[in-house]
Amino acid sequence: MNPLSRPARVYIAAVLLVAVTAAAGVVHTRPDLSTLLLIGVLFAVLDPLSTVSLGRGITLSASFPVSLAAAILLGPCGAALVSLGSLAWQPARPPWPKRVFNAAELAVAAAAAGAVYRALGGEAVLRAADFPMVLPVVALAALAHSAVNAGLVAGVLRLAEGVPLRRGLRSTLSSGLAGYLLYGLFGLLMAVLWSSPVGAFAALLVLLPLLVARWAFEQYAAEREAYERTVRALVATVEAKDPYTRGHSERVALGVELIGRQVGLPEQRTELLRFAGMLHDMGKVGVRTALLRKGGGLSGAEFAEIAQHPGRGVEMVRDIAFLHEALSGIAHHHERLDGRGYPDGLAGEQIPYFARVIAVADAFDAMTTTRAYRRARGISEAIGELRDGAGTQFEPALVEAFVAAVGAHGWEPGEAIAQIPVGPVLFDHDDPVGAGERG
């Protein structure tokens, strides 16, 4: 949010004004002081904990449930005051405008949730008779919280960073609905027990599973990251056998990810596709290094050896259970739409979807990097080649998806290797043009 535009500053000030006004209402509503204090402290302690993403668009915040519990127990004004209280202590010391906006924005959202809850007849002290009728009321209050939160955040993104309103709204709303209902439930649980004889202690018990879940997700995220690094490093080690293909797998992984997003594959499949792209050439470790670096034409036997690499790759990674669908993608990434590819000469729809995707990114990267016998082609030239091959070698829709994605996100070709041995030639197992000249 650096340097803030005037409208953005005015906007933040306005949100703060609303928040403070709502909070000031406690003078009239007079919520229970000890509850206000305890919840305030709880919120302030949990608020600085970062939000953890659970994947599939769900995020996990430790302080939102407290905010919703405040809305139930203290009503709109008390809830707003609790959120504003977090202004006092932020160990990470974010810049002031951000700090003020976040607190004020949450205060307004909490106030809205409290107002909805009370307007629909929700009580501060809940009894057995209130169930199950109170459940939908709490759900609506949680939704109000999420809607106001999303709206205010989208507004500030629009004014401070020029993010279109609709995109801002969509990204904050879609990432949170399920999470919010969960927060609502947690808030309800805390509120229920808070007003029972056991009091605040039981409320802490609600947070324990939440914090354990949060901790497990952090572990999960760390493990995932380590996993990615491990796969990358191992792939890079195999690639190191041939300097001309350095970074190839990683770029293919990026390429297939771009295609996956462009054609709107679900998140999980895109992810899988990425790993397939990353691992598609692992079988090359079984091909003699000399053959990989060979600049000249290949004999039939030599070609046969190279043609084994997809199968060997599959053999290697077959035991990785989650790759299941990706395996066929690795096995058939050198098939062609017209049936003239290898290893099985599959054609058209027979070729697994992942294989068709990988083929496009694979060929494109091969063309745009320097190989043993030729310089790299330019991006636009390579795109031309892809289009020429559409329908015979590549699936046209995937080529267009790739071209569109590269147009939108750009493409960083592999770095050029200075020394290029000159030689006539003519086979590159990844290069569609080179492959055509195989004689």
Next chain:
Amino acid sequence: MVDRPAVAAAFLAFIAIGELVRLRLPGDREAAPIGAAGALAYCLLPQIGSSPARHSPAQVVLVTALGMVLGVLPHVWVGRGPGVLYVLRRLVVIGTAAVVFRPMAGHRVGPLLAAAMVAVVIGVAALDAVLAALVRARQLRAPLRPALRDEFAGVLGIGSAIGATGMLIALAVGVMNLWAIPVFCAPLLLTQFSIRRFTAIRATYRQTVRSLSRTTELGGYTPPGHARRVSDLSLAVGRELGLGEADLLDLEYAALMHDLGQLSLDVPMHGGATIYVDPGEQRRLAEEGAKVVRATGVPAAVAEIVERQAEPYRRPHEAIDPTLPIGARILKVANAFDDLAGDAPERDAALSALERLRHGMAYDYDPRVIEVLSGVVGRGG
């Protein structure tokens, strides 16, 4: 007589469903967090609505046992049911909790009762960890101490969430009747979901390292199955030597990746057995391997094991280097044994391999490791 059959039935159903959605934790542990929390809640239940709950400890055990059996049956049906020991352990734990807590359950709900609940929950969690460690140590032929440490570490995570949820439900049933059961499961479901994902990525990670460790084999650098066998042997030895789970995982990764350094060679060396190469080259390959491992996301300890796998256990006239990780010593022995004995060692080959290792024992190989390895090999595992 069964006190309040409807409530008992509700908890029974709850426990059964919890067993049904059980999961496996890292380290191949059985766990049914929701079922366990349900049983705990029934055991701690002070009141239902506003009238006191009077069920006996025996009733708690009965309801838990029936619920578990119902929930476990479908798993047994598809052939992946938990062991009998697991079911017994859970019943002993819940029985103990019930015998201790039920007599107190009639007291007024308040801070005192809550404190008693916390004490009981912590006590039985410890009991559960001890029992689990005993069983595990016996099954894996491992010493008790590391097993205890691993089990107690588990209690801190999912265990605390189970305990908290059990208490919550017990208390909440007093306020909102049986509605508390489904509603208060939500936090634990979230915990279970997150732990499931963690376990899944752990498993994938292991499968991947196991698979990719075969690159050296496919490239013709090492004999087929070498990395896998060395890793299995190292694990068996490490477990008996009392390594904890985290250390064992490091050792496993190191053993799987210990030959990656050979990928730096343009032409595979004969047979890929590092034992026949001179020490200087052995060390160079180990360093190359460590370089690769360091670039991966595995813990730094793994790279250290790989890097120091070629170091002798001790040098003539020098004291034993205390910084040489136990993992590196184990890996060195397991690797040499597999180089010598090879695939599917027949008894003679194994014996002569052990014999040769013993000759090098004074300096190259840790005698304690060789001793344990002999036991492992002798048992045929």
